[in-house]
Amino acid sequence: MRAALFVTCVNDALYPRTGIAVVRLLERLGVQVDFPAAQSCCGQPQYNTGYRHEAEPLLRRTAAAFAGYDHVVTPSGSCAAMIREHYPRMGRRAAEEGRGGGLAELAQDLVPRVHELTEFLVDVLGVTDVGAYFPHTVTYHPSCHGLRSLGLGERPRRLLAAVKGLELVELPGADECCGFGGTFSVRNPDVSAAMGTDKTAAARATGAEVLCGADNSCLAHLGGILRRAGDPMRTLHLAEILAATEEDPLEEDLLEEDPLP
Amino acid sequence: MTGTHLGMPAFPPFPDAAREAVRDGVLRANLRHATHTIRGKRARAVAELADWERLRAAGKAVKDHTLRHLDRYLLQLEASVTAAGGTVHWAADADEANRIVTDLVLATGESEVVKVKSMATQETGLNEALEAAGIAAYETDLAELIVQLGHDRPSHILVPAIHRNRREIRDIFRSEMGGWGRPAPEDLGDDPRELAEAARLHLREKFLRAKVAVSGANFVVAETGTMVVLESEGNGRMCLTLPDTLISVVGIEKVVPTFRDLEVFLQTLPRSSTAERMNPYTTMWTGTHEGDGPSAFHLVLLDNGRTDTLADATGRQALRCIRCSACLNVCPVYERAGGHAYGSVYPGPIGAVLSPQLRGTAGAVDASLPYASTLCGACYEVCPVAIDIPEILLHLRERVVQGGPVTREGVRVRLRPAHGHTAERAAMRAARLLLDHPGALRAGERLLARARRLRPRRLPGPGRAWTDTRELPDIPAEPFRDWWLRERGNRP
Numbered sequence: 001m002r003a004a005l006f007v008t009c010v011n012d013a014l015y016p017r018t019g020i021a022v023v024r025l026l027e028r029l030g031v032q033v034d035f036p037a038a039q040s041c042c043g044q045p046q047y048n049t050g051y052r053h054e055a056e057p058l059l060r061r062t063a064a065a066f067a068g069y070d071h072v073v074t075p076s077g078s079c080a081a082m083i084r085e086h087y088p089r090m091g092r093r094a095a096e097e098g099r100g101g102g103l104a105e106l107a108q109d110l111v112p113r114v115h116e117l118t119e120f121l122v123d124v125l126g127v128t129d130v131g132a133y134f135p136h137t138v139t140y141h142p143s144c145h146g147l148r149s150l151g152l153g154e155r156p157r158r159l160l161a162a163v164k165g166l167e168l169v170e171l172p173g174a175d176e177c178c179g180f181g182g183t184f185s186v187r188n189p190d191v192s193a194a195m196g197t198d199k200t201a202a203a204r205a206t207g208a209e210v211l212c213g214a215d216n217s218c219l220a221h222l223g224g225i226l227r228r229a230g231d232p233m234r235t236l237h238l239a240e241i242l243a244a245t246e247e248d249p250l251e252e253d254l255l256e257e258d259p260l261p
Numbered sequence: 262m263t264g265t266h267l268g269m270p271a272f273p274p275f276p277d278a279a280r281e282a283v284r285d286g287v288l289r290a291n292l293r294h295a296t297h298t299i300r301g302k303r304a305r306a307v308a309e310l311a312d313w314e315r316l317r318a319a320g321k322a323v324k325d326h327t328l329r330h331l332d333r334y335l336l337q338l339e340a341s342v343t344a345a346g347g348t349v350h351w352a353a354d355a356d357e358a359n360r361i362v363t364d365l366v367l368a369t370g371e372s373e374v375v376k377v378k379s380m381a382t383q384e385t386g387l388n389e390a391l392e393a394a395g396i397a398a399y400e401t402d403l404a405e406l407i408v409q410l411g412h413d414r415p416s417h418i419l420v421p422a423i424h425r426n427r428r429e430i431r432d433i434f435r436s437e438m439g440g441w442g443r444p445a446p447e448d449l450g451d452d453p454r455e456l457a458e459a460a461r462l463h464l465r466e467k468f469l470r471a472k473v474a475v476s477g478a479n480f481v482v483a484e485t486g487t488m489v490v491l492e493s494e495g496n497g498r499m500c501l502t503l504p505d506t507l508i509s510v511v512g513i514e515k516v517v518p519t520f521r522d523l524e525v526f527l528q529t530l531p532r533s534s535t536a537e538r539m540n541p542y543t544t545m546w547t548g549t550h551e552g553d554g555p556s557a558f559h560l561v562l563l564d565n566g567r568t569d570t571l572a573d574a575t576g577r578q579a580l581r582c583i584r585c586s587a588c589l590n591v592c593p594v595y596e597r598a599g600g601h602a603y604g605s606v607y608p609g610p611i612g613a614v615l616s617p618q619l620r621g622t623a624g625a626v627d628a629s630l631p632y633a634s635t636l637c638g639a640c641y642e643v644c645p646v647a648i649d650i651p652e653i654l655l656h657l658r659e660r661v662v663q664g665g666p667v668t669r670e671g672v673r674v675r676l677r678p679a680h681g682h683t684a685e686r687a688a689m690r691a692a693r694l695l696l697d698h699p700g701a702l703r704a705g706e707r708l709l710a711r712a713r714r715l716r717p718r719r720l721p722g723p724g725r726a727w728t729d730t731r732e733l734p735d736i737p738a739e740p741f742r743d744w745w746l747r748e749r750g751n752r753p
Contacts, residue, residue, distance in 0.1 A: 007741050009696060013706050014734050016741035023749070035745045041696040046689050048636060050658030054693045061697055089652075148638035177593045181635025186726040188633065190280040193730035194289075194597045195635075224731030 002032045003071040003120070006062075008079045009041035015216045021243035022075050022117060025132075028245075029125055039065040044082040049183045052090060056103060059087055063106035071124060072114045075239045077146025077215050078182075080116040085149055087111060116146060117239060118155040118214060128158045133246040135165035139208035140238075141199065141222070143215035144177050156214055156238055163241060169206045173199075180221035196225045204233060214238045272604030274629035279598035288424055292596050295423050299590045302536030303643065309538070310528070319525045321647045324581035327518055328571060334483040334516050335562065341486030345548020347558040352510075358563050359390035362475060362508055365559055366396050369506050371473045377490060377497040378402035379477025380584055381510045381563055383415060383606040387475065398475065399441070399467050401496040403460050410437040416600025416608060419534050419586040424599055427451040438463050464496060474500040474555070478511045479583065480526060481560070484519045487547045488560070491530060491540045501544045507555035512563050514571075514580040526583060529645035533585035566619035572668035575656040579614045581646040586611075588640035588650060594633060603630065610640035614653040621669065622661050628679050631657035662686065684723075706740035713738065 003026065007019040026033050042062055043055030062083070066072045074080050088111060091104030121127055140160060146152040160168050179185070179195025186192075200222055203211045211226075213219045216237055223235035244250035272278065282288055307313050327334055339349045352358035358381075366374055374391065376382065376398050388398040388409075400409045407422035408415050411433045415421030422430070431451040438445040438459070443466055445459045476497065480489040488509055490497050501507060517523065531540040549558050571577050589595050589609030600608035604626035605616040613634060617627040631654050640650045659665060662685070664678040678686070695701050713736035720728045727733070 009702075012741045013709060014737065016737050016739065016744055019741035020744055023745075033749075035742070035749070037742065038699055040699055040702055041692075043693075046693060048655065048658075049685070049689065050631075050655070050660075050662040051686070051689045051693075052659050053663060054689050057693060057697050086655075144635070144637035144639075148642055175639075177635050177637035177639070179593065179635060181637070184632065184635045186723055188276045188279060188594075189726040189730060190276070190283045191594055191597045192635075194283045195593050196731070220734045221731060224727070224733065227732040228730065 001030065001071070001125075002034065002069070003073050004034045004036055004066050004069040006039055006042075006066065006072050006074040006079070006114070007035065008074060008076045010217050010220075011075060014220070015237065018075050018216055018237040018239050021237070021239040022073065024248070025130060025239060025243040026073065028243075029121075029127065029130060031125070034069070036065045036069075042079045042082045044079060044086075045182060047082065047086055047090070052093065056090065056094060056099075059090055059103055060101075060106065063110045066110060066113070070113060071120065072110075073117055073120045074114065075117045075214065075216075075237065077116050077143050077150055077152065078217065080114055080119075081145035081149035083107075083114050084111055116150055116152065116214070118146075118152055118159055119150070121159060121242075122155045129162035130159065130242050132163040132242045132244055133165050134163050134241045134244045134250065136210050137167040137169055137206075137208040138210045138212045138236075138241065139169045139171040139203055139206045140174070141171055141178060141203065141211060141213045141218065142174055143213055143218045146214055147175055152214075159242060160212065160238070164246075166241070169208050171206060172202050178218050178222055180218045182217070185221055192221070193225065196221050200225050200229070200231070200233070204231065209234065210241075211235045212238055212241060271624065272626040274625045275598070275602055275604070275633040276629060278602035278604065278626075279594075279633070282599040282602050283597055285599075287426070288599055289597065291424055291426050292599055295420070296590050296592075296596045299536060303533060303587055303590065306532040306536040306538065307643075310532070316525055316529050317645055317647050320529050320583070320645055321581060323517060323522045323525060324514075324583075324646055325578075327516055328514065328577060328580055331513065331516070331571065334518055335513060337483040338481060338486060338516050339562075341483060342548060342558075342560050343486075345486045346550075347486065347548045347560055350559060350561045352561050352563045352565070354565050355385035355563075358385045358510055358561055358565070359387050361561050362387060362510060363390055363394045363396065365506070365508055366391065366473055366475075367394065369473055371396075371471075371506075373397040373399065373467075373471060374473045374475050374508075375467055375471040375500045375504065376400050376402075376405070377474065377476035377500045378405050378421075378492065379475070379510060380418060380606060381477040381512050382475060384512075384565065385510065385563065387510065399464075399471075401464050401467065401500055402492070403457065403494055403496070406460060406464070407433060410434065410441065414601055415606055417586060417589060418584050418607065418609070418611070419589075424601070427453065427456065430456055434459055442466060464499075468496075468499040468503055471500070471504050473506045473508070474504040476501060476507065476509045478509050478515055479530065480523060481511055481516050482518075482520050482523070483516050485547055487520065487545050489523065490544045491527075492542045492544075493535060493537075493540070495542050498542050498544050501546065502554050504555055506557040506559075507546075508559045508561065510561045510563055512565070513567050514582075530583055530585050533583075533587040533643065533645040566621075569668040569670065570615075570618040572673075573618065573656075576614070576618050576653055578648050579611065579618060579650075579653055581648055582611050582615070583646060584611075585645055587643040587645065588648075591639040591643050592634075593637065593639070594635065598633070603633070610634065610650045611648070614648075614650055614657065617657050617660075621667075622657065622676070622679065628661050628681075631655075631661060703740070703742060706742070709736055710739055712736070 043058030047055040087107035091107040417423040
């Protein structure tokens with residue numbers, strides 16, 4: 001099987017380890033991974049802030065970059081939700097405004113081929129035990145877009161529960177938003193931080209070593225709050241846990257403060 | 262353009278008001294306790310019904326159908342109410358509604374009215390208008406009474422005093438009740454039973470004295486002219502049955518075609534709002550009847566921006582709202598910011614999509630409301646009439662920063678982008694240009710990687726909003742695409 005990786009702009013620039021983990025994980029499962037270099041951002045920041053017209057060229061670019069792939073995999077629930085839920089809407093709106101330019105067709109062609117990572121693993125590859133090894137206690141925060149927009153349900157937790165050595169502890173109030181919300185985090189910083197502080201407190205109370213998620217932007221917000229508080233709890237993307245094996249463990253430094261060279 | 266009045270003076274933008282609320286520890290605790298309690302109860306009440314999703318779809322369909330043919334149903338309603346002995350009045354805006362009610366009360370020769378809890382009269386600021394005409398309006402809903410006695414503003418659709426705890430309520434009762442009527446007992450404690458008893462005695466004399474009552478309605482049936490009010494306390498029942506004159510102010514979107522349509526909403530509304538299987542007091546009346554209930558009944562139909570909202574294909578779904586408040590109770594932003602931050606009698610997610618449509622997006626608070634959300638989707642998930650609130654929020658964000666077509670007082674106009682977004686617009690454009698040119702993007706990423714040692718604890722300008730409360734993420738030594746080129750780039 002061949003699949004294109006849509007790494008997302010945030011992961012490309014700030015969390016390359018997540019992208020690397022997805023490549024290693026999928027290759028281990030026998031998938032041939034491609035990375036079309038023409039990809040950039042899905043346009044979610046623009047679209048969600050109200051700049052729909054600015055997001056249109058990015059829809060066009062994303063559709064072009066992944067043309068011809070049967071499967072596009074992305075380690076980000078919110079970017080997958082942007083494509084699945086909002087690309088068709090953008091296409092429709094553009095057509096209504098007479099500025100269509102085939103956006104609706106591009107969206108329609110792309111949407112069914114895009115999978116969030118856990119959907120791809122569970123639904124397309126049909127695996128829940130990916131052969132990972134991670135000897136730590138983990139609690140999982142399901143980000144809102146994955147939870148409510150994509151309906152990922154139990155997929156992420158089933159994948160985690162199958163990891164050897166991993167102890168999964170329930171996060172109380174897991175389905176409550178962490179407060180990141182894209183530009184919300186800087187437009188409404190006080191409410192955003194209050195929500196994030198409550199979320200990290202709930203995670204801390206579980207006693208887990210790792211707060212795991214499947215959306216690095218939410219984890220950037222939560223990790224930033226934990227760090228500012230000097231909290232030893234680490235945030236980690238699900239892909240990095242699933243990529244770790246006994247032969248090829250996650251570098252220990254990921255669970256330590258990342259030392260700058 | 263005259264602003265549609267929603268019963269509130271000018272308010273600061275949402276983020277500023279929310280900042281104050283977040284710092285108020287007592288308020289945070291009150292709201293957290295109240296919302297989390299009702300959240301769990303609602304989920305359990307809804308889970309009991311196997312056909313919940315079908316009821317939800319039916320409620321949505323009934324409302325959509327009615328709104329599509331609103332002109333016809335409103336005329337049918339007018340005919341039904343008139344035939345049953347009532348009088349129908351049409352109010353284009355809040356001022357006209359207040360004027361109609363004030364004149365009706367003055368015509369009775371009375372100088373006081375009892376009020377049933379009503380969002381529509383909160384929206385129009387009726388109490389203040391009556392006061393200006395020398396008429397005292399007494400709220401009889403317990404929570405509305407607490408708000409009124411406390412010279413406060415409602416902060417929740419269902420529980421206007423949700424921001425108050427028992428001790429605060431006891432203090433308000435002790436210091437204020439005497440100025441309005443029967444005082445509270447000297448030794449009043451903060452036990453809910455004691456507080457309710459004090460309110461009961463205080464209100465009882467008002468019920469027995471009042472000749473005029475003012476209410477809203479949850480539903481009005483076009484086919485029969487029947488008015489429906491749902492409440493939990495029985496105070497409404499007193500007001501709706503004891504006085505001689507009853508005046509009901511009702512938003513035009515409250516109409517349903519037939520009596521049978523109530524079957525859906527009488528199931529979904531109680532479970533969504535109070536997590537009850539059945540509503541405790543459901544009062545229905547149709548016009549007037551000799552020797553039974555009020556001898557004069559007036560229905561004031563209120564537009565106040567609703568027809569303009571109906572003209573918007575995306576935004577009109579907000580008019581399906583049955584004011585259950587489930588969206589407030591599950592909203593993590595409402596829980597931290599409190600109801601007052603929304604600068605309208607309609608707080609929370611529904612307020613964030615209703616106020617900027619009814620009032621327009623010109624005011625500071627109304628331009629900020631579409632952004633008072635993380636788009637987490639919890640509101641849409643619980644809405645008993647399936648209003649896609651996140652979709653409307655995005656639509657309104659667009660209206661604020663891009664401008665676009667909007668209907669104001671029946672006229673289609675094109676809004677210009679709002680002021681104050683120039684820097685953001687430039688940043689969005691620059692980001693898009695960068696992201697749409699992978700070469701430039703790669704150069705930018707490499708530049709970022711080179712500056713990784715500089716990771717500051719505090720960013721200047723807009724970035725400060727992040728670093729005031731959060732560390733920045735580490736910048737990696739190389740972006741993913743460079744790793745890919747190095748490690749996998751040699752493949753065909």
